[in-house]
Amino acid sequence: MKKLLVIAILSLVIIESNAQKQKSFSVTVTGKGQPVILIPGFSCSGDVWKETVDHLKGKFQCHIITLAGYAGTPAIDSPGLKIVRDELIHYVQQQHLNKPIVIGHSLGSFMGLWINSTAPELFGKLVCVDGMPFYSALNDPNANADSLKNNPSLNEAAVIKSFDRQDDPGFVDMAAKALAWQVADTIRARQIATWQYRSNKRTLGITLIELATTDLRKDIAQITSPVLVLGSIYFTKEKSYELIGQQFKNLPSATIHVADSKHFIMYDQPQWFYHELDAFLN
Template identity: 40%
Template structure:
């Protein structure tokens, strides 16, 4: 059982690694990328995020993970913009964007504002593609208002990260640890070298490691700390039973081979956490680390393309 314990610990680490070593805020570094969003000021209606809309067709919301701005989806947008209208989300406080005015109930506020955005923009059951925290947010949105959201593509995320080490864990049991983590992370304590080492556990390509590290260093520690706390103290394992739409879950395991994990043992964690989700399929990448759209791009698009073709129709 030792290797299983290590596996759960390391799986938990991939959610933490982008944030736990965050330093204090640094000067933003300008990076030019194709399709890079240039968001205007956040409207009062959704102060916790900005949106860039690219392309035409059925609407798709793309939600990034912890510390990443919407530009993490550049290649995904380039792939889909001719057939889908991509609504690229950048969360406040991540990757150099201005921090939110308040972090009180941060992720719940993001959830509610995204659902309000869908309504005010009159988006008809938009597809939601979310990575890590973004995948968690997609599950939360869909389980809160099942009728508002279309099919989901969840990229390496779970309904309750607080239960990775102990499947029987409850929110109240996890809360003290989450509070300690929030206090530590909000102070910020690392340098670029330490952050890069942590990022290398989540993505393979050197240039990608540099970019993801830069985003982490540019993120607001208090915002990241609160987002992690909210994820650790929100258990969606029962709530996802309300989701009415089909869901594709893409998981990673290759980064944990050195700790004794296998594809089967990692899949078991996903299978257990998604047990209540009515219509879903779990697929595990052979080679990708946490950023599957970077590390296993062909596999990511192959599965996502087939899933969307099977489960969506063109917007009217």
């Protein structure tokens, strides 16, 4: 009996140890200089920043993030953006990073806004590449985070099930064509589609729901560092400035520039993107 009890205790210790080892993101570090944290968008690998890292690593130390469960990386048992938020803050503290710059694309911008408004004393400049504090309000200005949480279309099981089509062998071809409205380059579109195909469906579903139902528009008023918002075209350039301005009205110090570009600005307008990035970071 004592032997069985010891085995049970050891098993619990091993389970707890494995749970503690699980991380909500992986990090690749390259370059030397001031630290920069680069966070990709929904379903994407940190490799989405490859060219940006090549541009920056001569002057900056780049910490390239990939969320667990995205783009073929191992998923964790309890995925969630709030967990990513807390672990990113802990990572900065643990690594003793001094006022790291954060660059995020889409969902990565949302994460940048979340960590910077939660722990503003830890972070330096923030660059939001076509990312918003409350995505749901882009389509519906009257959207409310609390009511959305009770929306049947955002039921966890239903959203996860909506990603079942990823099992279709033709998914990458289909998704690459659909991504034409987000990126001009067909090769890039196929790569993004492949990252989604390789992503964990449960992770995609849970993080998508959290992104849709979390409103940071009031929280961003806590941000004290300079913020650059690079937007893409929403209908027209004038409409883009209007929509982005509404999202960031509680952070009037943010600088907003709109590119003649689709969603993946760093792919579609790289020279414009680097020019804006360099001017802001220097």
